[in-house]
Amino acid sequence: MAAATIVHDTSEAVELCAAHGLYLKPITKMSISVALPQLKQPGKAISNWEVMERLKAMVQHHQFSTLRISKSTMDFIRFEGEVENRGLVKAFLACLDGKTIKLSGFSDILKVRAAEFRIDFPTRHDWDSFFRDAEDMNETLPGERPDTIHLEGLPCKWFALKDSGSEKPSEQVLVKVFEKFGAIRHVDIPMLDPYREEMTGRNFHTFSFGGHLNFEAYVQYREYGGFIQAMSALRGMKLMYKGDDGKAVACNIKVSFDSTKHLSDASIKKRQLERQKLQELEQQREEQKRREKEAEERQRAEERYVRARGACLFARARAPGHRASGCGLERARAWPFTRVWPRVCTCAGVCVQVCACRCAHVLRAQPLCARCWPRPVFGLSPQLRGFRRRVFRLRRVRSLDASGLLGSPVTSGDRLCVASARRLPCGRVRAVF
Incomplete structure (x- = not known):
């Protein structure tokens, strides 16, 4: 996930859990493509930085919150730009779409195409068709039907218990935040289980020098209605945190429905048995080390x-x-x-x-x-x-x-x-x- 960015305009933010300062803010991105001419003279190149500065100059009365290069080839350069609110998206598209750029040292002009960013988010048709056609799914059992949301890129610090002195996320905070959409049956934060990586061979969190940055989580609702409300509310949104000092930052999160039976009864029981075996092995290793140390x-x-x-x-x-x-x-x-x-x-x-x-x-x-x-x-x-x-x-x-x-x-x-x-x-x- 991308790093958190400072938010200056919070007028469009929707409350998610005010007690923990969490809100949902609409994603206001646009995709900008600049077609490049064929370079006739060898050794001559087009500067991506110069193209970016020309794009910023084309919207004189406003400015991008973020503007970065998402893809660069010999034929085109693709940018991803973000603005403060949805109202500015149309104004930016009007200033950029169909316009041209003239670079110094090049006789050819560069054509600019701009459009609203297409968000990759599952639809109701996607999960309905998946669970209907899957042969190993039983829609009468929890975890094998559309009732679990898989969240990735959640900042650890935003979901930590206040005054705890720790930046590890808490399942208690996760439940309090997402129970707004319906009663929750079960939640799981894999990074809190010290044996999970050894059981699955996956890395469930990202490390920094001072600690963890973000984590992934599973939230399972008791009713189908809670799952629907949560997916509808999170569509096209990013997570925003507003501190006690009034400053706000936001980050993009990835939301999808669980298709791996992660919170089914069979999967939970299997993880418990594997965890118990690993605990016994760890105790045996510790006892062996203790005996060797005492002998030495x-x-x-x-x-x-x-x-x-x-x-x-x-x-x-x-x-x-x-x-x-x-x-x-x-x-x-x-x-x-x-x-x-x-x-x-x-x-x-x-x-x-x-x-x-x-x-x-x-x-x-x-x-x-x-x-x-x-x-x-x-x-x-x-x-x-x-x-x-x-x-x-x-x-x-x-x-x-x-x-x-x-x-x-x-x-x-x-x-x-x-x-x-x-x-x-x-x-x-x-x-x-």
Whole structure:
């Protein structure tokens, strides 16, 4: 649809809904054709702008509201002109039709033909014959008979709720505006349904940088009389909005009867089922995204915790006098005091030396790379080789399943007791403390 234009003369406007400042204004357009001569000299062209200025000069006492080029060929230029009211149309036609134009630099004169613009609007014969001849229509059912108007190019801002802070059109406002012609059974604004484009693959609105510009709507009347009155009132009219400051603007809208059963009971039910399926799919996608996000956050938290705990253990173990706190480590029959506790088999792993006597204090910690895992940190006494084979076989694997670590992480002063160690089918070892 064309952009809205300023209206200076509102004397012919017909009230549609004064509460929302909406009116109907007659379309006062004319079609002007200018025949072009054959260009004999190469490289010479006729300026469309110069032709337009000559047409404006031919109506000296009046002026066009809008004048634009609708079609341009080598043989003619067609213009669409609009004036303020119907009374000026005849005066403009008298000044333009049958007249000639002389352009500078051309010996030939240009003939001008002007006529009132023919409006493309369906007639009663059109919809009666369509619904009568259509084999898949049942005129006893709503939506399959002439009762629904299809409107295109309605400005969103004009149909928005006042004081709502939104420029989205409202079905409530649409009903209030068009119930003037009769009781309304149902209305539909496709752009308000977030799933409609996905269901049909169509774009139901036009975007601008700041928001929506216009929309399309369907209005279904309960009685045939309401449909007839609405079509008769909208014929040859454009929509005008008059603000609180008294300024008025108007825009052209396209009006037709619905031939697609858009508001039939079967179509409404079908859209509801499709919308329900899309909602379920969207919920599943959101739930999947939520689970993935939680898993990523949990993994990052675990990695941060491992690095922080390793640094903490290392700092505590290197504190002055820590080894001197003695716990029977110097005894000849002391238990082996090395235990590796990584949450993941990466360079963030930490080798923790734990005193395995009664107190089982953490004595020393140092970073341990996964590649260094099989290397013994210290030697064991011959008396304790059996214990080493039973428990410290964990050194021979390169990863430790994090889910097998139960209880709180190891800290300085914690007591450790190896209850069991068994190999999983995947080759990892599960250790239970």
